[in-house]
Amino acid sequence: MQTTACHMLPNPAQVQLDRVQFMGSSGQNVNSIGQCCTGLSELQRLEMVLKWRHLAPTAPDILACYPMPVEDLFVLDSTPHVLFAGNQSAFATSL
Numbered sequence: 001m002q003t004t005a006c007h008m009l010p011n012p013a014q015v016q017l018d019r020v021q022f023m024g025s026s027g028q029n030v031n032s033i034g035q036c037c038t039g040l041s042e043l044q045r046l047e048m049v050l051k052w053r054h055l056a057p058t059a060p061d062i063l064a065c066y067p068m069p070v071e072d073l074f075v076l077d078s079t080p081h082v083l084f085a086g087n088q089s090a091f092a093t094s095l
Contacts, residue, residue: 012055014080023080027087029056032063043092046085050076 009015012025033045036058040048049055055074059065065074 012074020082021078021080022082022084023055023076024082024084024086025055027085028063029058030085030088032056032058035062041092042085042088042090043094046083047094050079050083053079 012023012029014021014023016022029049030042030045033048034040034042037045037048049057053076054072055076056063056065057074059074060067
């Protein structure tokens with residue numbers, strides 16, 4: 001049985017819907033920032049991802065990932081309209 005309702009994406013993933021750019025992760029990147037930057041809420045940590053323009057600033061030291069000797073694929077070349085992270089303790093938003 002085939003369906004078009006479900007599309008598998010990598011983690012992190014970037015999608016564009018009607019000219020709106022979405023960037024999201026399963027949240028491990030936000031949690032690992034909390035191991036280095038104490039005192040920040042989960043939303044503040046996600047905001048730091050945008051400020052630093054890097055999706056996984058603690059990788060590969062704290063957050064496990066494959067080595068990228070030539071190019072860091074976690075660097076944000078452009079700012080998404082919507083940035084989100086799953087698996088957090090509470091829902092929060094910021095503009």
